[in-house]
Amino acid sequence: MPYYLRFVDAFPTVQDLAKAPEEQVLKLWQGLGYYSRARNLHATAKIVANNFDGQFPNTYKELKSLKGVGDYTASAIASFCFDAPEPVVDGNVYRVLSRYFGVDIPINSTKGIKYFKELAREVMDSGNIRDYNQGIMEFGAVQCAPKKPYCLLCPLQESCIAVKDGKVSELPLKLNKTKVKNRYFNYVIPIDPENNTILEQRTGKGIWQNLYQFPLVESDKNLKTEELKLLIQGNGQLPEYESLSLYNNETIVHKLSHQHLHTKFWILKTSYILEEGTSWKKIGDFPVPVLIADFIKTFKI
DNA sequence: AAGCCGGGGAG
DNA sequence: CTCCCAGGCTT
Incomplete structure (x- = not known):
């Protein structure tokens, strides 16, 4: 209910949703999972607003043609809203x-x-x-x-x-049965003297598409400090560090239905000013996965 | 046909 | 802890 109420408050009409930036839609969806549903909902709002003159189609067939609307949803809308015998x-x-x-x-x-x-x-x-x-x-x-x-x-x-x-x-x-894949995530959180950090948007396929996260080093096993240092040497996306220290002594295992993410958060202190970075004060504006949101909550800069 | 996509609640 | 849950899209 809180999600729903915030969502319809932000987007009272299909036109409001259609003209919203995707980032705002994802931010309101943050924590619900299945982020493709938010992206599909947004895409469908644009189609309804622009191609259907803001009027939802009222037949099973037309409804089903909308992004993210499959057999169940088309039947549900057609029957609940238009009394169609589906x-x-x-x-x-x-x-x-x-x-x-x-x-x-x-x-x-x-x-x-x-x-x-x-x-x-x-x-x-x-x-x-x-x-x-x-x-x-x-x-x-x-x-x-x-x-x-x-x-x-x-x-x-x-x-x-x-x-x-x-x-x-x-x-x-x-x-x-879904088989679970183990992955090993090392999030590196750069902190500069002005409390800027770096957030990157996840692109391409896979989990958390279009959500934001800290620079990620994925490995095939848990890494020790020295191993991570070797991996980020000459890594263009990370600044040179004054110090690099593990934040969570216990590896955090974030469990999705099909993946277990063994996660370490590393604090990278740098003396560079991260001109292209994100002010720590503003990271709350970005849509992030629960794994990242939980870290941000507990980390005191 | 099989795999992928998140997170939460119950026991 | 483990087990269970849903619907749509992509490969």
């Missing part, structure tokens, strides 16, 4: 349908995605699509929960196949 299939719906009908097709397989969408369409209440769609999702979230669902007091327990077969805890079936 069934929503989110994680909750997968759970309710797979259990109630006893379907063990993996929900993340091509076959499963198609099967559950068709099943959802068959059982939906077209004449009351808003309440139906929101109801089945809420039912999945509150009653037919992932763990410890309330089967004993469930109004559907007598006709639920999973209850009958004792397979509630096994459904829905999902394939593919």
